[in-house]
Amino acid sequence: MLEKKEPLLQVTNLKKHFPIKNSFGFTKNHVKAVDGISFELYEGETFCLVGESGCGKSTAGRTILRLTEPTEGEVIYEGKNIVDYNPKEMLNIRKKMQMMFQDPFSSLNPRKRIGTILEEPLDIHGIGKPKERTDIVMDLLNRLGFQADQYYRYPYEFSGGQRQRIGLARALIMNPDLIICDEPVSALDVSIQSQILNLLREIQDEFNLTYLFISHDLSVVRHIGDRIGVMYLGKIVETGPTDQIFQDPKHPYTKALLSAIPSPNPHRKRERIELNGEIPSPIDPPTGCAFHTRCPFAMDICKKETPKNLEVESEQFVACHLYTEEGAKEKEMTNA
Numbered sequence: 001m002l003e004k005k006e007p008l009l010q011v012t013n014l015k016k017h018f019p020i021k022n023s024f025g026f027t028k029n030h031v032k033a034v035d036g037i038s039f040e041l042y043e044g045e046t047f048c049l050v051g052e053s054g055c056g057k058s059t060a061g062r063t064i065l066r067l068t069e070p071t072e073g074e075v076i077y078e079g080k081n082i083v084d085y086n087p088k089e090m091l092n093i094r095k096k097m098q099m100m101f102q103d104p105f106s107s108l109n110p111r112k113r114i115g116t117i118l119e120e121p122l123d124i125h126g127i128g129k130p131k132e133r134t135d136i137v138m139d140l141l142n143r144l145g146f147q148a149d150q151y152y153r154y155p156y157e158f159s160g161g162q163r164q165r166i167g168l169a170r171a172l173i174m175n176p177d178l179i180i181c182d183e184p185v186s187a188l189d190v191s192i193q194s195q196i197l198n199l200l201r202e203i204q205d206e207f208n209l210t211y212l213f214i215s216h217d218l219s220v221v222r223h224i225g226d227r228i229g230v231m232y233l234g235k236i237v238e239t240g241p242t243d244q245i246f247q248d249p250k251h252p253y254t255k256a257l258l259s260a261i262p263s264p265n266p267h268r269k270r271e272r273i274e275l276n277g278e279i280p281s282p283i284d285p286p287t288g289c290a291f292h293t294r295c296p297f298a299m300d301i302c303k304k305e306t307p308k309n310l311e312v313e314s315e316q317f318v319a320c321h322l323y324t325e326e327g328a329k330e331k332e333m334t335n336a
Contacts, residue, residue, distance in 0.1 A: 006079075007040035008210055009064070009178060014038070014073035016056075016063045020283065032282045033059040035234035036073070038309075041178070046204070046211040048221040048242070050257070051231035054279065057214045058102070060231070061180045064212070065099055066090060077178075095125060098171040102183035104163035108155040114141075114166055115151040121173050140169050144199070161192035165199065172207065180212045185220060197224055219261050222246060227315075230254045233290040234282055236309075240316030250318040252295050289321065297322060 014037050017030040034056045041047045049057040062068045064075050066082065074081050082093055101107035109117055118137045122128060128136065138151060144165050155163055164184060171179050181200070185193040201224065203209065215221050221228060221242070228245045230238040230253065238251040249255045252273075259273040275294045280286050286293050292302035299321060307319045 005042060007076075008043045008078065009041040009212070010074075010076040011040075011060075011064060012038050012074040012076070014060065014063060014075065015071045016059050016068060017071045029283055032234050032285060034063060035282075035285070037229075037231070037234070037236045039229050039236060039239060041210060041212060043177070043210055044204075044208065045226040046213050046224055048213045048215060048225035048228045049231055049236075050215055050218055050221050050228060052257075052279065053216055054282070055231040056234040056282070057216075057231050058182050061099070061182050061212060061214050065097055065180060067099070091125075095174045096176050097178045097180070098174060098176040100164075100167050100171045100179055100181045100184045103187055104160055104167050105155060107167055108163060110155050113152050113154055114158075117155075117166070118170055118173055121170070125174065137169075137173065140173060144169055159192075160188050161195060164188060164192075164196055168196075168199070168203070172203065175207070176209070178210045178212065180214070182214045183216070184213075186215065186217065193220065200224065218257055230257065233280060233285055235290060235319070237291065237320070238316075238318045240313070244313065244316050248313070248316075250312055250316065250323065251291075251320050252297055252322075253291050289319075 014034055015032070016034040017032050019027040020029045020031060022028045037060060039047065049060060051057050059068065063070045066075075066085075070083055073083070075083050077093065077097065082090065085093065108114075115134065115137055118140070119133045122133045122136065127133070134151075138148060141151060142148070146162075146165075150158075155166070158166065167184070184200075185196050188196065197220065200211070204211065211224075213221065213224055225242045228238075228240065228242050229236045230245075230251065232253050238245070238249070238254045245254065246258065249258055256273040256275050259271060273296075277294045280290065280293055286303070288304050289295070289298075289302040289307050292298040295302065301321050305321070307321045309317050309319045310323055311317050312323045
């Protein structure tokens with residue numbers, strides 16, 4: 001685990017509620033896609049947001065970058081709240097924070113050549129002259145395993161894995177400090193996934209990058225993440241170091257997710273935890289703990305009170321009524 005220092009990125013009580021309007025244009029309700037998440041991201045580490053589809057993890061990534069405007073909360077980057085930044089100030093932040101999108105094809109303009117796509121950020125920020133921009137792009141493409149003639153090709157001429165590497169090149173072209181990777185390997189074959197993940201790790205060391213890695217696949221997260229944040233229905237229910245989460249998950253939802261990972265050994269059976277019921281609607285989430293409608297250990301208090309986020313092990317936090325504040329304090333005193 002990396003040595004603790006001042007976080008590069010600090011997200012506090014971040015919310016994104018999408019309004020639902022009636023036929024007259026009045027807001028009648030909201031989709032609570034992200035409903036008050038908090039976490040810290042340190043320089044040089046990979047923090048992974050995981051959860052089922054629809055839990056709000058991709059919306060969280062877009063909201064942090066202000067591709068969608070937050071409803072509430074703070075996004076502190078290098079000590080400053082970028083939620084308050086005007087468009088000109090955000091333009092400067094874009095140099096330092098970039099995004100790698102899920103779909104490697106739809107995220108690239110099909111009518112532009114790859115070289116033009118990659119030079120566009122340099123042009124927007126006024127970096128270099130045309131010849132210098134071309135040299136920068138050529139050099140980066142070469143470092144990512146492309147040939148010089150591929151600079152002139154269109155996105156449809158590349159495979160899915162190659163297009164995702166082009167997406168990575170576009171994120172890297174401004175030499176950022178932080179890249180938000182939104183399901184970057186979910187649309188790829190397993191063999192290509194491993195190539196992209198290995199490339200991400202190599203590039204992280206070479207460029208001194210920090211990743212916010214968003215994924216629904218825990219087997220992918222295990223190989224790239226330093227810490228994990230588990231999301232359910234717009235909230236983070238557990239965070240902790242990757243190895244610690246996999247060895248000793250605390251929240252019932254985390255346990256259920258881990259039990260669903262296929263075992264590489266067909267002769268070794270893993271006890272599967274099946275969750276009953278459907279995921280509640282983010283339009284009208286349950287009161288108290290959002291997971292109580294599917295939790296096999298739900299108690300009366302779970303229906304009434306939202307659980308506090310408690311440190312139950314060193315650097316491992318969980319929001320669950322199975323763990324009491326007194327127990328967390330006792331553990332803290334024991335560790336001291």
